[in-house]
Each structure stands twice: as C-alpha cells, then as structure tokens.
Amino acid sequence: MITIFRIRRFNPEAAPSMPYFQEYKLDTDRADTVLDALIDIRETLDESLTLRCSCRGAICGSCSMRINGHAALACKTKVQAMASERGVVQVEPMNNMPVIKDLVTDMAGFWEKVRQVQPWLQPAGQEPEGEYLASSESMNHLTGVMGCIMCGACVSDCAALEVDERFVGPAALAKAYRFVADPRDGAARSRLLALNEPGGMWDCTRCMECIEVCPKGVGAMERIMSLRSRGIEAGVPSTSGSRHAEVFADLIYRKGRLDEPMLATRTFGLQNLSRLLSLLPMVLRAFVRGKVPKSGPLHRAIPGVEKFRRLFQRMEERP
Amino acid sequence: MKFAFFPGCVSKGGCPELYQSVMEVYPRLGLELEEMTTASCTGAGVLQEKDRKLGDVLNARTFALAEQAGLPIMTICSTCQGVMSQANHRLTTDPPYLAAVNEILNEEGLTYRGTTQIRHFVWILLEELGEQGIRQRVRRPLTELRAAPFYGCYLQRPSEALGFQDQPDRAKSLELIMSWLGLEVVDFPGKTRCCGFPLLTINEKNSLRMVASHTLDAKRNGADILVTPCPLCHLNLDGMQSRAAGQQQADIDLPIWHLPQLLGLAMGMEPKRLGLTRHLVSTQGVLDKLGSAVA
Numbered sequence: 001m002i003t004i005f006r007i008r009r010f011n012p013e014a015a016p017s018m019p020y021f022q023e024y025k026l027d028t029d030r031a032d033t034v035l036d037a038l039i040d041i042r043e044t045l046d047e048s049l050t051l052r053c054s055c056r057g058a059i060c061g062s063c064s065m066r067i068n069g070h071a072a073l074a075c076k077t078k079v080q081a082m083a084s085e086r087g088v089v090q091v092e093p094m095n096n097m098p099v100i101k102d103l104v105t106d107m108a109g110f111w112e113k114v115r116q117v118q119p120w121l122q123p124a125g126q127e128p129e130g131e132y133l134a135s136s137e138s139m140n141h142l143t144g145v146m147g148c149i150m151c152g153a154c155v156s157d158c159a160a161l162e163v164d165e166r167f168v169g170p171a172a173l174a175k176a177y178r179f180v181a182d183p184r185d186g187a188a189r190s191r192l193l194a195l196n197e198p199g200g201m202w203d204c205t206r207c208m209e210c211i212e213v214c215p216k217g218v219g220a221m222e223r224i225m226s227l228r229s230r231g232i233e234a235g236v237p238s239t240s241g242s243r244h245a246e247v248f249a250d251l252i253y254r255k256g257r258l259d260e261p262m263l264a265t266r267t268f269g270l271q272n273l274s275r276l277l278s279l280l281p282m283v284l285r286a287f288v289r290g291k292v293p294k295s296g297p298l299h300r301a302i303p304g305v306e307k308f309r310r311l312f313q314r315m316e317e318r319p
Numbered sequence: 320m321k322f323a324f325f326p327g328c329v330s331k332g333g334c335p336e337l338y339q340s341v342m343e344v345y346p347r348l349g350l351e352l353e354e355m356t357t358a359s360c361t362g363a364g365v366l367q368e369k370d371r372k373l374g375d376v377l378n379a380r381t382f383a384l385a386e387q388a389g390l391p392i393m394t395i396c397s398t399c400q401g402v403m404s405q406a407n408h409r410l411t412t413d414p415p416y417l418a419a420v421n422e423i424l425n426e427e428g429l430t431y432r433g434t435t436q437i438r439h440f441v442w443i444l445l446e447e448l449g450e451q452g453i454r455q456r457v458r459r460p461l462t463e464l465r466a467a468p469f470y471g472c473y474l475q476r477p478s479e480a481l482g483f484q485d486q487p488d489r490a491k492s493l494e495l496i497m498s499w500l501g502l503e504v505v506d507f508p509g510k511t512r513c514c515g516f517p518l519l520t521i522n523e524k525n526s527l528r529m530v531a532s533h534t535l536d537a538k539r540n541g542a543d544i545l546v547t548p549c550p551l552c553h554l555n556l557d558g559m560q561s562r563a564a565g566q567q568q569a570d571i572d573l574p575i576w577h578l579p580q581l582l583g584l585a586m587g588m589e590p591k592r593l594g595l596t597r598h599l600v601s602t603q604g605v606l607d608k609l610g611s612a613v614a
Contacts, residue, residue: 048340207513208476258328
C-alpha cells in the first residue's frame with residue numbers, strides 16, 4: 001500500500017528556521033504502525049528526520065505525536081486506519097509544548113507541572129512499623145489513573161492549555177487525583193486547596209479531548225471532575241466555578257429545569273458584582289431581540305416537581 | 320417516525336430561536352414529536368461536577384419516561400445529547416449500577432430497563448432522512464453560501480458513548496448534511512474544538528480567547544457563517560463574540576447559525592420564521608448575499 005506521509009519538519013539550526021511540511025512516499029504493509037513507517041522513512045529516505053521512541057509497545061510513552069490532527073502514540077496507531085482516501089497520513093509534533101526538532105518536543109514544562117502537584121504519597125499520623133497497607137477494594141478505583149504513562153497526549157490536545165499556558169493541565173491533575181483519592185494519603189485537603197487556585201482544577205473547559213486521545217484510558221477529565229466534587233465536599237473556599245455547580249444543582253432541585261438569569265445572578269452575586277454588571281450590555285441586546293429567558297417566579301417548574309425533588313432527597317440520604 | 324422530544328433548557332431559554340426553528344421545520348421532515356414536559360435538565364455536565372450519580376439518576380428518570388411511552392428521545396442540543404449518551408452508556412454497561420439507580424427511581428414509581436435510544440436531531444437527519452430525504456426537500460440550494468461546521472465537544476467526544484463505532488458518519492454528520500443543502504462546506508481545525516462556554520463563568524478571558532480563535536480561524540478559511548447543533552456553543556460564539564472581538568482588538572462579525580435554521584432556509588422558509596432576526600451577531604449581511612436565492 002503506497003502511503004504519503006505529510007510530516008511537519010522543523011530544524012532550529014537551519015536558516016530560515018520556519019516549520020514546513022514535507023511529504024514522503026512509502027510502501028507500507030497493512031500491519032505497519034505509524035512508528036514503523038517513520039523509522040522506515042528515516043532509515044531509507046531521509047536520515048535527518050528526527051523523532052523520539054523507545055519501547056514500540058505503548059508502554060514507555062515516548063512516541064506521542066499528532067497524527068491527522070490528534071495526539072496518539074505512533075507505535076499504537078496503524079497506518080491503514082489513518083490513511084485518508086488519497087492515502088495520506090499527516091504527522092506533527094505534539095501541541096502545547098515547544099518543538100525541539102521535527103517530531104521531538106520539549107517535555108520540561110510538562111514535568112514541571114507534574115511536580116507542581118507533589119506526586120508522592122504524604123501519609124498522615126504515625127509511621128507504621130511495616131508497610132502502609134490499603135485494601136484492594138479501596139485501591140481498585142485508582143487502577144485506571146495509575147495506568148498513565150506520562151506520554152503527554154492529553155496535554156498536547158488540551159483546549160484550555162492552548163489559550164493559557166498557566167493551566168496545570170490534564171496529566172498533572174489526573175496525577176493529583178491519584179493521590180487525593182489514595183486512602184493512604186493524608187494531604188487531600190491541602191492538595192485540594194492548592195488545586196482550587198487559578199490555573200488549577202477549575203480552569204478545565206470540560207472539552208473531553210484528553211479522554212478521547214489518552215492511549216491508556218486514564219480519563220483525565222473524569223478525574224478533574226472528581227477533584228471538583230471532592231473540593232466542594234471538603235468545603236474548600238468557593239470559586240465562581242464551584243458556586244456555579246452548587247447553584248445549578250439547587251435550581252434543578254427547585255424547578256427541575258434551568259433558570260439561566262438566576263444561575264448567573266446567584267453565581268456571581270455580591271462576590272463578583274462587577275462581573276455580573278459587565279454582562280448587562282449583552283443582556284440588553286439580547287432583550288431587544290426577545291432572547292432573555294423568564295426568571296424567578298415567572299419561570300415555571302416542571303410538572304410534578306415535588307415528586308422529582310424526592311429523588312434529590314433520596315440521594316442525600318444515601319450512605 | 321415519532322420521538323419523545325427533549326428540547327433542553329437553553330433552547331427554551333437563552334436560545335429561543337433554536338426551539339422556534341425546530342418547531343418550524345420538523346413537520347416538513349415527516350417527524351412526529353411529543354415534547355417531554357415532565358423531564359428534567361440533564362445537568363449539562365455542571366451538576367455532575369458536584370455529584371455525577373445524581374446526574375445519572377435524573378437522566379435515567381428521563382430515559383424511563385421515554386421507555387414508558389415506547390419512544391426514542393430526540394435532542395436538539397449537543398450538550399444534552401452528550402450528557403445523556405454518557406449517562407446511558409454508564410447505565411447500560413454496568414447492570415449493578417443500573418440496579419442501584421433504579422432503587423432511587425422507584426421512589427417515583429419508575430424503572431429504567433436500559434432500552435431507550437437517544438439521538439440528536441442531526442443524527443436523525445443523517446440516519447432517518449439520509450441524503451435523498453434531505454436533497455428532495457431542498458427548494459433553495461444555498462450554493463452561494465460558504466459555511467463552516469462547529470459541533471460542540473459533547474457531539475464529538477467521548478466517541479465510544481456517542482456510538483461512533485456503529486455509526487461512523489456521526490463524526491462528520493454536519494459536513495454531510497450541510498453539503499446536501501447545496502452549500503460550500505468550509506473545513507477548519509476548530510470545528511471539533513471547545514467553544515469555551517464551560518469556562519465562561521470561571522475564566523472569561525480564556526473562554527473569549529476560544530471564541531475569537533475559532534471564529535477568526537473560520538473566517539480566514541473563507542466562511543460566511545458558522546453552523547452549530549449546540550445552543551451552548553451559540554450562546555458563547557454569538558452572544559460573547561463582540562466581547563471576544565474587543566479583547567482581541569479584531570473585527571470578527573461572523574454570524575452563528577443553528578443547523579435547523581440553515582435547513583429551514585434551504586427548504587424555502589422565511590428567515591424571520593426561523594428566528595434569524597434574533598441573533599446578536601446580525602445575519603442580515605449573509606441573507607442579503609443570498610438575496611437572489613431567498614427572494
């Protein structure tokens with residue numbers, strides 16, 4: 001099968017050192033992975049092509065790159081599955097991190113953010129004589145997140161990082177969850193307090209890119225949502241993100257459906273009056289076009305809301 | 320084909336022109352809708368930040384109501400669809416979990432057996448009407464229009480819960496339907512990215528950067544309009560666009576259309592009846608451009 005690899009090249013030592021796409025035509029086998037093909041290109045067509053790889057078995061996480069626009073491990077991605085109708089596969093370095101050369105990115109910032117969440121066990125209380133013990137049942141839910149191989153795919157495709165490099169990002173937050181939820185760890189509250197700060201767990205935009213591209217099923221965004229739940233439960237200081245979730249739940253409890261003006265008013269409220277007032281021009285323009293929803297007493301609850309509320313109450317009563 | 324119609328909160332709130340346009344077009348598509356007036360909000364992924372199981376209980380209740388009526392659910396919001404698809408995936412792949420949720424639902428005399436289908440309007444167009452069914456309804460092919468799709472995260476990811484394995488065309492449903500309406504589909508990398516709406520409350524600056532990035536990118540690629548099946552994307556891309564333009568000191572002025580509006584116009588309906596005069600970013604320039612086609 002003749003496949004065209006459209007590879008994004010970049011050599012900082014070349015002049016001018018602008019990234020560009022270069023195409024290579026290669027005869028590939030149906031069993032070939034993208035990594036097989038790239039190595040083949042390097043060995044037979046262009047020895048200057050630079051990439052990083054090691055295990056070739058989706059364990060080491062070295063060969064993460066963007067294939068047809070999405071981050072993936074090249075060693076786990078079949079050429080045949082990615083080739084377009086015209087037989088083209090596009091390969092680029094990971095996004096949201098500096099490119100060193102061709103497909104090799106600088107992971108220093110990635111590791112810095114992982115270190116920022118203190119990814120080590122911080123037990124409380126007296127040190128046991130033997131090992132720190134935890135039952136299988138209490139650890140089972142962590143097996144998914146412990147499967148992370150730190151390949152950077154989630155960070156590459158993170159939409160929040162794309163607009164703000166200060167965001168700690170999905171890989172570090174998944175790692176933070178792994179310790180917050182570890183029954184042997186005693187620092188959950190201080191961890192959650194740190195994650196509650198700007199750039200932390202509330203800066204995720206819930207786009208699910210990290211869930212989709214993760215080669216190991218870590219589901220980073222799910223872990224970020226669990227961190228938010230645990231933060232609310234632990235009573236860390238409210239943010240407009242946590243108030244939004246709390247007010248949302250209360251409005252659904254009261255009416256079964258969303259009262260949007262009330263959601264904004266109560267989320268920002270007196271804590272952030274300027275933000276609420278800044279929305280006024282938009283609200284006025286929407287009003288002129290008949291787009292401002294009913295609110296308060298004018299906004300009706302769903303029929304049978306009393307019975308519906310009992311579901312909430314039952315949930316609160318559960319152990 | 321008859322559906323239990325789940326309009327979602329925003330189509331009857333901040334984006335009333337979406338509900339309006341769906342009500343205008345559906346009878347002409349051979350669909351029969353029975354609106355689910357007693358169903359609750361899906362939680363929109365926000366309630367789930369506080370308590371995911373509570374979200375699953377509320378959605379299981381909606382699925383049970385549709386199951387009782389013997390009808391599949393039709394949504395018109397990417398977020399409603401995605402949240403419901405994810406909840407249904409968890410419930411139908413984990414029988415002990417479904418049993419635990421049913422124990423709570425029994426409070427209201429309801430049980431969910433796990434048989435309800437939940438489909439977005441876009442998927443129904445794709446899978447029930449198909450190319451022929453759409454093309455034969457087009458009265459005014461919008462050949463002069465260059466439109467870019469904008470899905471909304473929840474209609475793209477996670478693909479497993481959205482059934483992309485069995486229905487691979489769902490991943491490109493907008494492009495397919497838009498091309499059947501006769502217009503030129505503008506491809507751009509932002510089409511499956513986040514509009515920034517979920518960040519609007521906590522970090523407006525970042526949210527607006529996303530609005531500016533995608534709208535400017537679509538314009539650079541030649542789009543006259545952006546078309547979305549998600550009212551939450553519309554709230555941000557249309558409602559916050561002037562603010563995003565101010566932040567970036569850029570001129571954006573890119574109208575954001577709901578898919579049913581585009582469909583309605585192609586079927587020969589009047590722009591006003593489709594709510595095209597209710598947007599914050601005016602659609603008039605584009606309608607003028609189409610003047611000869613829509614006159």
